[in-house]
Amino acid sequence: MRDILSDLDTPFVSDENPMKRAQKQMRTPLPKRFYKTAHVERDIATDTFAVQLDGKPVRTPGRALLALPSEAAARLVADEFEAQKEEINPFDMPVLRIANTAIDGVATDTQAVLEDILRYSSSDLVCYRADGPESLVERQNEAWDRIVDWARASLGARFVLAEGIVHVDQPREAIGAIGIHLKMRDEPFRLSALHVMTTLTGSALIALAVDAGELTAEEGWAAAHVDEDWNIAQWGEDADAAKMRAAKKRDMLAAARLLAALN
Secondary structure, three states: OOOOOOOOOOOOOOOOOHHHHHHHHHHOOOOEOOOOOEEEEEEOOOOEEEEEEOOEEOEOOOOOEOEEOOHHHHHHHHHHHHHOOOEOOHHHOHHHHHHHHHHHOHHHOHHHHHHHHHHHHHOOHHHEEOOOOHHHHHHHHHHHHHHHHHHHHHHOOOOOOEEOOOOOOOOHHHHHHHHHHHHOOOOHHHHHHHHHHHHHHOOHHHHHHHHHOOOOHHHHHHHHOHHHHHHHHHHOOOHHHHHHHHHHHHHHHHHHHHHHHHO
């Protein structure tokens, strides 16, 4: 499972941690930009939209055609290629990374990805509440109650809330309801984007709420970082941690843009 969802996008990606990856890439020569323009061309045979550089199709690391289900989604990738300067830096191309992962990995085993998202829902971030201080409890309730309520009302998934970090078994019916919802949305690109958002936030419910339009991507990101933001307000923020967080947020927003472009 982790092999499927690892950095399949490029041989230049060398670490799961985005900041360490960036540092390694600074020590590794990046390929020069060799093309003038990037654009999207419809593939009539497959009814998909291929990304092209100077009129030539782009291939994934697995040598498959880099083609996406919608023109808007393919345009996101083409725009990332256009935004490259003298060198091509895959660290700056989060939608491309998701697309390559979807084509080379997720498409071969969507069930494994779906099950990994389900595992997150069985111990979802928004179900574990602090028992104090009161200001943190209030922030959690404000950010997370609407997500739990949405899952119950829209998905039929009733989750159990707990105080502290001791694991609480969620009702099989709740996990089953999430599984049914995911099964209806198990296209490789959508699952890839949902998995990125789930792992970055620690919450399948946040990712699904963003996908459904219940939360904006910014609201989803904020909901996932209630505890961290509360601690920052008390003690301040480490500079290196801030850079890592910014990189993760960029990937989160990219996944959300891809989800929107697939609709």
